Amino acid sequence: MGLFQSYQREGKGVEKSAMRPIRPLYFFELFFRKFWKLMQMNLLYVGLTLPIWIALTMFLFSDTMENNFSLAYVGDFLYVLALIFIVFSPVIGPATAGMTYVFKSYATETPVFQFADFFEQFKKNFKQATLFTFIHGLLLLSFSFTLIHSSSQLVVGGSSTMSSMQIPLLIVNILFIFVSYYAFSIMVMFQMKFFDILKNSFIFALAKLPLNLFILILIAAISYFLFHYIVTGLLLTALFLYSFSGFLVVFSVYPTLEKHMLIPAEKQQLKLEQDEK
Numbered sequence: 001m002g003l004f005q006s007y008q009r010e011g012k013g014v015e016k017s018a019m020r021p022i023r024p025l026y027f028f029e030l031f032f033r034k035f036w037k038l039m040q041m042n043l044l045y046v047g048l049t050l051p052i053w054i055a056l057t058m059f060l061f062s063d064t065m066e067n068n069f070s071l072a073y074v075g076d077f078l079y080v081l082a083l084i085f086i087v088f089s090p091v092i093g094p095a096t097a098g099m100t101y102v103f104k105s106y107a108t109e110t111p112v113f114q115f116a117d118f119f120e121q122f123k124k125n126f127k128q129a130t131l132f133t134f135i136h137g138l139l140l141l142s143f144s145f146t147l148i149h150s151s152s153q154l155v156v157g158g159s160s161t162m163s164s165m166q167i168p169l170l171i172v173n174i175l176f177i178f179v180s181y182y183a184f185s186i187m188v189m190f191q192m193k194f195f196d197i198l199k200n201s202f203i204f205a206l207a208k209l210p211l212n213l214f215i216l217i218l219i220a221a222i223s224y225f226l227f228h229y230i231v232t233g234l235l236l237t238a239l240f241l242y243s244f245s246g247f248l249v250v251f252s253v254y255p256t257l258e259k260h261m262l263i264p265a266e267k268q269q270l271k272l273e274q275d276e277k
Contacts, residue, residue, distance in 0.1 A: 004103070024192050024253075025252075027248070027251050030106060030107065030247075030251070031244070031247060032110075034247075037106070037114060037184035038106075038240075038243035038244070038247060039239055039240065039243065040114070041099055041102055041103075041114060041118070041204045041242075041243050042238070042239055042240055042241070042242050042243035043238065043239070044099075044115070044118065045095055045096075045099055045182045045242050045243075045246075046237075046238050046242065048091055049088065049091060049092055049095060050086055051084070052084050052088065052092070053237075053238075054235075055080060055084055055192055056080070056081070056084075056196060060127075068155055070271045074103075075144050075145075075146075075147030075148035076148065078140055078141075078143060078144035078145075078146035078147065079141065079148060080115070080143070081140060081144075082137050082138075082140035082141035083137070083141070084137075084146055085133055085134070085136055085137030085140060086134055086137035086138065086141065088185060088246070089130050089134040089137060090126070090130045090226050091131040091133075092126060092133050093125075093126075093128075093129030093131070093132055093133035093134070094121075094122040094123070094126045094129045094130060096129060096133070096184055096246075097121050097122065097124075097125035097129040097184050097187055097188055098118035098119060098120075098121040098122040098125075099115075099118065099242070099243075099246055100121075100184040100185055100187070100188050100246065100250055101117060101121040101188040102114045102117060102118050102121075103243075103246050103247045103250040103251070103256065104185060104188060104189065104250050106247065106250075107247070107251040107254050108254065110130050121188050124188075125187050125188060126189055127195065129184065129187060131194060132183055132184075132187075132197075132198075135176075136176055138179065139169075139176055140173060141171050141172050142169055143172075144172060145169040146169055147166065156164075157161060163227075174216070175202075175205055175206075176208070176218070177206075178197065178205035178208075178212040179201040179202055179205045180201075181201075181204075181205070181212060181215065181249050181252075181253050182200070182201035182204045182205065182253055182256075182257065183197050183198065183201040184255065185250055185253055185254065185257055186200060186201060187263070189257065189261075189262065190261065190265070200261070201253070204253070204257075204260075206258060207256075208253070208256055210254075211252060215248060215249060218248070219248070222241070222244070222245075223241070226241060
Protein backbone atom coordinates (compact mmCIF):
# COMPACT_ATOMS: atom_id res chain seq x y z
CA MET A 1 0.00 0.00 0.00
CA GLY A 2 3.03 2.24 -0.33
CA LEU A 3 2.98 5.35 1.82
CA PHE A 4 -0.27 4.38 3.49
CA GLN A 5 0.70 0.94 4.77
CA SER A 6 -1.38 0.09 7.82
CA TYR A 7 -3.26 -2.65 9.61
CA GLN A 8 -7.01 -2.50 9.66
CA ARG A 9 -8.55 -2.42 13.11
CA GLU A 10 -10.93 -5.18 14.03
CA GLY A 11 -14.49 -4.07 14.47
CA LYS A 12 -17.57 -3.25 12.49
CA GLY A 13 -17.20 -3.59 8.75
CA VAL A 14 -17.64 -0.85 6.20
CA GLU A 15 -20.87 -0.81 4.28
CA LYS A 16 -20.37 -0.83 0.51
CA SER A 17 -23.28 1.33 -0.44
CA ALA A 18 -24.82 1.87 -3.79
CA MET A 19 -25.52 5.19 -5.43
CA ARG A 20 -25.45 8.16 -3.08
CA PRO A 21 -26.78 11.67 -3.55
CA ILE A 22 -24.33 14.48 -4.22
CA ARG A 23 -22.10 14.50 -1.14
CA PRO A 24 -22.97 18.00 0.18
CA LEU A 25 -26.65 17.07 -0.05
CA TYR A 26 -25.94 13.69 1.47
CA PHE A 27 -24.13 15.39 4.37
CA PHE A 28 -27.18 17.47 5.27
CA GLU A 29 -29.47 14.48 4.76
CA LEU A 30 -27.45 12.51 7.30
CA PHE A 31 -27.03 15.50 9.60
CA PHE A 32 -30.75 16.14 9.93
CA ARG A 33 -31.55 12.45 10.10
CA LYS A 34 -29.09 12.05 13.00
CA PHE A 35 -29.87 15.49 14.42
CA TRP A 36 -30.91 14.46 17.92
CA LYS A 37 -28.15 11.91 18.26
CA LEU A 38 -25.62 14.51 17.16
CA MET A 39 -26.99 16.88 19.80
CA GLN A 40 -26.60 14.17 22.43
CA MET A 41 -22.98 13.61 21.38
CA ASN A 42 -22.33 17.35 21.52
CA LEU A 43 -23.72 17.56 25.06
CA LEU A 44 -21.64 14.55 26.09
CA TYR A 45 -18.48 16.06 24.62
CA VAL A 46 -19.11 19.44 26.25
CA GLY A 47 -19.85 17.72 29.56
CA LEU A 48 -16.57 15.81 29.49
CA THR A 49 -14.62 18.92 28.50
CA LEU A 50 -16.49 21.28 30.83
CA PRO A 51 -13.30 22.91 32.25
CA ILE A 52 -12.62 24.26 28.75
CA TRP A 53 -15.95 26.05 28.65
CA ILE A 54 -15.59 27.44 32.15
CA ALA A 55 -12.10 28.82 31.41
CA LEU A 56 -12.99 30.20 27.98
CA THR A 57 -16.24 31.74 29.21
CA MET A 58 -14.39 33.50 32.04
CA PHE A 59 -11.85 34.76 29.52
CA LEU A 60 -14.45 35.96 27.02
CA PHE A 61 -16.32 37.91 29.69
CA SER A 62 -13.18 39.40 31.21
CA ASP A 63 -11.93 42.95 30.75
CA THR A 64 -9.80 41.84 27.80
CA MET A 65 -13.02 41.54 25.83
CA GLU A 66 -12.73 45.19 24.88
CA ASN A 67 -9.52 44.38 23.00
CA ASN A 68 -11.15 41.82 20.70
CA PHE A 69 -8.96 40.64 17.83
CA SER A 70 -6.03 42.84 18.83
CA LEU A 71 -2.68 41.09 18.72
CA ALA A 72 -2.53 40.98 22.52
CA TYR A 73 -6.05 39.58 22.82
CA VAL A 74 -5.48 36.83 20.26
CA GLY A 75 -2.18 35.91 21.91
CA ASP A 76 -3.77 35.72 25.36
CA PHE A 77 -6.72 33.72 24.02
CA LEU A 78 -4.46 31.19 22.28
CA TYR A 79 -2.29 30.99 25.39
CA VAL A 80 -5.29 30.06 27.54
CA LEU A 81 -6.52 27.61 24.90
CA ALA A 82 -3.06 26.00 24.63
CA LEU A 83 -2.82 25.51 28.40
CA ILE A 84 -6.26 23.90 28.38
CA PHE A 85 -5.19 21.55 25.59
CA ILE A 86 -2.05 20.58 27.51
CA VAL A 87 -3.57 20.19 30.98
CA PHE A 88 -6.76 18.47 29.85
CA SER A 89 -5.28 16.46 26.96
CA PRO A 90 -6.13 13.16 28.78
CA VAL A 91 -9.81 14.11 28.41
CA ILE A 92 -9.98 16.20 25.23
CA GLY A 93 -8.01 13.76 23.06
CA PRO A 94 -9.77 10.50 23.98
CA ALA A 95 -13.19 12.22 23.91
CA THR A 96 -12.43 13.46 20.39
CA ALA A 97 -11.41 9.94 19.36
CA GLY A 98 -14.63 8.49 20.78
CA MET A 99 -16.75 11.09 19.04
CA THR A 100 -14.85 10.56 15.78
CA TYR A 101 -15.65 6.85 15.83
CA VAL A 102 -19.36 7.52 16.36
CA PHE A 103 -19.39 10.10 13.57
CA LYS A 104 -17.54 7.72 11.25
CA SER A 105 -20.30 5.18 11.85
CA TYR A 106 -22.95 7.83 11.11
CA ALA A 107 -21.11 8.87 7.93
CA THR A 108 -20.92 5.28 6.66
CA GLU A 109 -24.36 4.34 8.02
CA THR A 110 -23.00 1.40 9.96
CA PRO A 111 -24.54 0.25 13.26
CA VAL A 112 -23.19 1.93 16.40
CA PHE A 113 -24.10 2.01 20.07
CA GLN A 114 -23.20 5.65 20.40
CA PHE A 115 -22.50 5.90 24.14
CA ALA A 116 -21.03 2.42 24.63
CA ASP A 117 -18.82 2.72 21.53
CA PHE A 118 -17.86 6.28 22.46
CA PHE A 119 -16.40 5.20 25.80
CA GLU A 120 -14.91 2.04 24.31
CA GLN A 121 -12.96 4.13 21.79
CA PHE A 122 -12.16 6.64 24.55
CA LYS A 123 -10.30 3.86 26.37
CA LYS A 124 -8.81 2.16 23.30
CA ASN A 125 -7.23 5.32 21.93
CA PHE A 126 -6.42 7.00 25.25
CA LYS A 127 -2.62 7.11 24.89
CA GLN A 128 -2.40 8.13 21.25
CA ALA A 129 -5.23 10.68 21.45
CA THR A 130 -3.78 12.21 24.62
CA LEU A 131 -0.30 12.49 23.09
CA PHE A 132 -1.67 14.05 19.89
CA THR A 133 -3.66 16.67 21.81
CA PHE A 134 -0.68 17.40 24.07
CA ILE A 135 1.54 18.06 21.03
CA HIS A 136 -1.19 20.25 19.55
CA GLY A 137 -1.24 22.25 22.77
CA LEU A 138 2.53 22.72 22.72
CA LEU A 139 2.46 24.00 19.14
CA LEU A 140 -0.35 26.39 19.98
CA LEU A 141 1.52 27.56 23.07
CA SER A 142 4.65 28.37 21.07
CA PHE A 143 2.63 30.46 18.60
CA SER A 144 0.81 32.32 21.40
CA PHE A 145 4.17 33.26 22.94
CA THR A 146 5.28 34.95 19.72
CA LEU A 147 2.05 36.97 19.59
CA ILE A 148 2.26 38.00 23.24
CA HIS A 149 5.93 38.94 22.92
CA SER A 150 5.30 40.87 19.71
CA SER A 151 2.40 42.83 21.22
CA SER A 152 4.48 43.72 24.28
CA GLN A 153 7.23 45.03 22.02
CA LEU A 154 4.72 47.22 20.18
CA VAL A 155 3.33 48.60 23.44
CA VAL A 156 6.74 49.93 24.50
CA GLY A 157 7.32 51.39 21.05
CA GLY A 158 9.82 48.83 19.85
CA SER A 159 9.71 46.75 16.71
CA SER A 160 8.70 43.13 16.85
CA THR A 161 11.73 40.84 16.79
CA MET A 162 9.56 37.72 16.69
CA SER A 163 7.64 38.48 13.49
CA SER A 164 9.93 36.21 11.47
CA MET A 165 8.82 33.32 13.69
CA GLN A 166 5.11 34.09 13.67
CA ILE A 167 4.41 33.16 10.05
CA PRO A 168 6.19 29.75 10.15
CA LEU A 169 4.53 28.91 13.48
CA LEU A 170 1.15 30.01 12.15
CA ILE A 171 1.60 27.74 9.11
CA VAL A 172 2.68 24.85 11.36
CA ASN A 173 -0.37 25.29 13.60
CA ILE A 174 -2.78 25.49 10.67
CA LEU A 175 -1.16 22.43 9.10
CA PHE A 176 -1.48 20.56 12.37
CA ILE A 177 -5.19 21.36 12.41
CA PHE A 178 -5.39 19.72 8.98
CA VAL A 179 -3.40 16.77 10.32
CA SER A 180 -5.93 16.40 13.13
CA TYR A 181 -8.74 16.05 10.57
CA TYR A 182 -7.23 12.73 9.50
CA ALA A 183 -5.34 11.60 12.61
CA PHE A 184 -8.37 10.86 14.78
CA SER A 185 -10.19 9.02 11.98
CA ILE A 186 -7.10 6.92 11.23
CA MET A 187 -6.70 6.31 14.96
CA VAL A 188 -10.15 4.77 15.35
CA MET A 189 -10.17 2.92 12.01
CA PHE A 190 -6.72 1.29 12.01
CA GLN A 191 -4.18 -0.30 14.32
CA MET A 192 -1.15 1.88 13.67
CA LYS A 193 1.83 3.28 15.52
CA PHE A 194 1.64 6.92 16.51
CA PHE A 195 4.37 8.01 14.11
CA ASP A 196 2.64 6.27 11.20
CA ILE A 197 -0.62 8.03 12.07
CA LEU A 198 1.17 11.38 11.99
CA LYS A 199 2.98 10.54 8.74
CA ASN A 200 -0.14 9.50 6.87
CA SER A 201 -2.18 12.39 8.28
CA PHE A 202 0.53 14.86 7.25
CA ILE A 203 0.48 13.51 3.69
CA PHE A 204 -3.30 13.85 3.49
CA ALA A 205 -3.12 17.31 5.05
CA LEU A 206 -0.99 18.46 2.11
CA ALA A 207 -2.58 16.32 -0.61
CA LYS A 208 -6.09 17.53 0.24
CA LEU A 209 -5.15 21.13 0.97
CA PRO A 210 -8.11 22.80 -0.84
CA LEU A 211 -10.63 20.59 0.96
CA ASN A 212 -8.91 21.13 4.31
CA LEU A 213 -8.85 24.89 3.81
CA PHE A 214 -12.54 24.91 2.92
CA ILE A 215 -13.40 22.98 6.10
CA LEU A 216 -11.29 25.34 8.21
CA ILE A 217 -12.81 28.48 6.68
CA LEU A 218 -16.36 27.17 7.10
CA ILE A 219 -15.85 26.18 10.76
CA ALA A 220 -14.01 29.47 11.44
CA ALA A 221 -16.89 31.47 9.94
CA ILE A 222 -19.44 29.64 12.09
CA SER A 223 -17.26 30.04 15.18
CA TYR A 224 -16.85 33.76 14.48
CA PHE A 225 -20.61 34.18 14.29
CA LEU A 226 -21.03 32.37 17.62
CA PHE A 227 -18.22 34.42 19.14
CA HIS A 228 -19.82 37.65 17.98
CA TYR A 229 -23.08 36.82 19.77
CA ILE A 230 -21.69 35.48 23.04
CA VAL A 231 -24.81 34.37 24.93
CA THR A 232 -26.53 32.81 21.93
CA GLY A 233 -23.18 31.48 20.77
CA LEU A 234 -22.48 29.65 24.03
CA LEU A 235 -25.90 27.99 23.89
CA LEU A 236 -25.51 26.91 20.27
CA THR A 237 -21.96 25.75 20.96
CA ALA A 238 -23.18 23.59 23.82
CA LEU A 239 -25.85 22.05 21.60
CA PHE A 240 -24.44 21.88 18.07
CA LEU A 241 -21.02 23.34 17.27
CA TYR A 242 -18.78 20.38 18.03
CA SER A 243 -21.13 17.85 16.50
CA PHE A 244 -21.55 19.87 13.32
CA SER A 245 -17.82 20.57 13.01
CA GLY A 246 -16.76 17.04 13.94
CA PHE A 247 -19.28 15.36 11.67
CA LEU A 248 -18.34 17.70 8.81
CA VAL A 249 -14.66 16.79 9.20
CA VAL A 250 -15.23 13.03 9.46
CA PHE A 251 -17.73 12.99 6.60
CA SER A 252 -15.36 15.01 4.39
CA VAL A 253 -12.16 13.04 5.01
CA TYR A 254 -13.66 9.54 5.02
CA PRO A 255 -13.71 9.07 1.19
CA THR A 256 -9.98 9.83 1.08
CA LEU A 257 -9.20 7.37 3.86
CA GLU A 258 -11.43 4.76 2.27
CA LYS A 259 -9.76 5.09 -1.13
CA HIS A 260 -6.13 5.24 -0.02
CA MET A 261 -6.13 3.17 3.17
CA LEU A 262 -9.26 1.15 3.87
CA ILE A 263 -9.78 -0.46 0.45
CA PRO A 264 -6.05 -1.31 0.03
CA ALA A 265 -6.04 -2.76 3.56
CA GLU A 266 -9.06 -4.92 2.77
CA LYS A 267 -7.47 -6.12 -0.47
CA GLN A 268 -4.26 -6.99 1.34
CA GLN A 269 -6.17 -8.84 4.03
CA LEU A 270 -8.12 -10.77 1.39
CA LYS A 271 -4.91 -11.68 -0.41
CA LEU A 272 -3.35 -12.94 2.82
CA GLU A 273 -6.41 -15.08 3.55
CA GLN A 274 -6.31 -16.54 0.01
CA ASP A 275 -2.58 -17.27 0.32
CA GLU A 276 -3.17 -19.11 3.61
CA LYS A 277 -5.69 -21.36 1.87
